[in-house]
Amino acid sequence: MKVYHSLTEWRQARAGQDFAGRTVGFVPTMGALHAGHRALLERARAENDRVVLSIFVNPTQFNDPADLARYPRTLAADVALAGGLVDDVLAPPAAELYPDDYRYRVTEGELSRRWEGAHRPGHFDGVLTVVLKLLNLVRPDRSYFGEKDWQQLQLVRGMAEALFLPGEIVACPTVRAADGLALSSRNARLSPAGRIHAAAFPEILRESPAADRAAEHLRAEGFEVDYVADDAGVRLGAVRVEGVRLIDNVRL
Numbered sequence: 001m002k003v004y005h006s007l008t009e010w011r012q013a014r015a016g017q018d019f020a021g022r023t024v025g026f027v028p029t030m031g032a033l034h035a036g037h038r039a040l041l042e043r044a045r046a047e048n049d050r051v052v053l054s055i056f057v058n059p060t061q062f063n064d065p066a067d068l069a070r071y072p073r074t075l076a077a078d079v080a081l082a083g084g085l086v087d088d089v090l091a092p093p094a095a096e097l098y099p100d101d102y103r104y105r106v107t108e109g110e111l112s113r114r115w116e117g118a119h120r121p122g123h124f125d126g127v128l129t130v131v132l133k134l135l136n137l138v139r140p141d142r143s144y145f146g147e148k149d150w151q152q153l154q155l156v157r158g159m160a161e162a163l164f165l166p167g168e169i170v171a172c173p174t175v176r177a178a179d180g181l182a183l184s185s186r187n188a189r190l191s192p193a194g195r196i197h198a199a200a201f202p203e204i205l206r207e208s209p210a211a212d213r214a215a216e217h218l219r220a221e222g223f224e225v226d227y228v229a230d231d232a233g234v235r236l237g238a239v240r241v242e243g244v245r246l247i248d249n250v251r252l
């Protein structure tokens with residue numbers, strides 16, 4: 001496995017013999033890898049000749065500077081977790097990915113304004129812009145995204161269609177702990193009691209008869225609720241537990 005911090009070196013490698021005639025699977029991440037990421041990498045490994053992982057804590061998708069500062073940076077542990085599944089790790093510094101200082105960006109004008117977008121203004125502009133940059137750099141045959149970030153997945157798919165991007169966007173099921181909580185790097189910030197409490201979030205989403213009833217039930221159980229909404233057979237929601245923001249979605 002080779003780790004690239006320089007985009008010049010990466011582009012040379014991507015144009016070289018190691019990639020010639022090989023299919024490329026791509027898993028974009030912000031690091032702090034867990035078993036959910038590993039499932040994406042395993043699928044990429046099974047379906048492609050070469051697997052590229054990106055690790056980049058993307059500053060433009062954080063609307064809260066404190067959240068960006070707190071985001072775990074665990075490159076050595078991430079590289080260890082990816083071992084055996086990944087051929088190349090792309091981990092560039094922000095100045096290399098944003099030589100334009102974010103003057104150029106991708107904006108979607110409808111879905112990106114709802115739910116997550118309404119609570120995190122500018123978030124999806126940052127996500128779509130960095131995903132487009134990474135797809136242009138990696139030129140994958142297949143890119144793997146988790147269904148846990150359901151709205152992100154729809155927007156990335158929509159961008160790929162709207163901008164005629166080559167390559168397939170592959171959706172992968174959410175990986176959950178035994179008690180049903182979706183795996184997330186944010187779970188590590190919960191106290192043991194908060195972690196037990198958090199497992200009621202997906203359960204209430206799944207079992208409530210309607211989105212507004214789910215929101216009421218979550219509030220009654222002590223969650224701060226940002227939103228719960230039903231859309232195209234999926235119920236999605238965002239809550240806070242001990243100040244830690246969790247998102248999830250379930251099929252209705």
Ligand code: PAF
Pocket residue numbers: 028029030056058061127130131149152
């Ligand atoms: O889902 C994530 O980890 C990020 O939003 C992504 C897709 C890697 C873009 O920074």
